Amino acid sequence: MVELSPSILSCDFSKLQENLDQTKNTQLKMIHIDVMDGVFVPNISFGFKVIKDIRDKNDYFFDTHLMIVDPIRYIERFKEAGADRITIHYESCENPLDVINKIKSLGIEAGISLRPKTELSKILPLLKEVDAVLVMSVEPGFGGQSFIESSLDRVRELRDYIDKNNLACKIEIDGGIKTTNVDKVIKAGCDEIVSGSDIFGKEDIKGQIEKYYEIFKKNPL
Ligand code: DX5
Ligand code: ZN
Secondary structure, X not given: OOEEEEEHHHOOHHHHHXXXXXXXXXXXXXXXXXXXXXXXXXXXXXXXXXXXXXXXOOOOEEEEEEEOOOHHHHHHHHHHHOOOEEEEEHHHOOOHHHHHHHHHHOOOEEEEEEOOOOOHHHOHHHHHXXXXXXXXXXXXXXXXXXXXXXXXXXXXXXXXXXXXXXXOOEEEEEOOOOOOOHHHHHHHOOOEEEEOXXXXXOOOHHHHXXXXXXXXXXXXO
């Protein structure tokens, strides 16, 4: 089954836990946590304290997407704050494999992500080392942008590579996903779907999550 990873970046932060409470009693297993440092991307989101505070109140798998420079400096602190997977950007560090190994040494999942303009070939050798590859289908930094259609070709190419090499790496997609376009990213080969504004930006958060799972049921992997 495809999994949904709603991005809390689109929550009303003055009611963060209230928004998360509206996701309860659905099939949801994970949430997506976007950390931005204002340097790697032109936006600043939140850090350890926010993650720790929601960790204590939510059992979800914390899918943590670091859009920060030199992430190796902070891996332990994100793990301590409650991350279950830490995904780093290929472009954010000199030696992505060192960071991936550090994440794995702490007993949590590791992911690799790349900007829409970064060549896919750069990350292929890393796929055997990670639990997930996060395909950015918008320029990282902000929620609510439009899906870049050429991301579908990237997903197809990754699906092909992962299947041919028999790798366990999941394909996750992030940016511009809505109930109206999610079926085509699943058909292209995605296992995990990030969606921010189309879930937490909507009045009926729970109803939106249920809509996604209805679509997943019709598009089995
Ligand atoms: C963008 C973030 C995304 C974002 C997705 O840099 O990585 O996770 O929150 O938001 P939507 O679904 O609104 O494009
Ligand atoms: Zn993200």
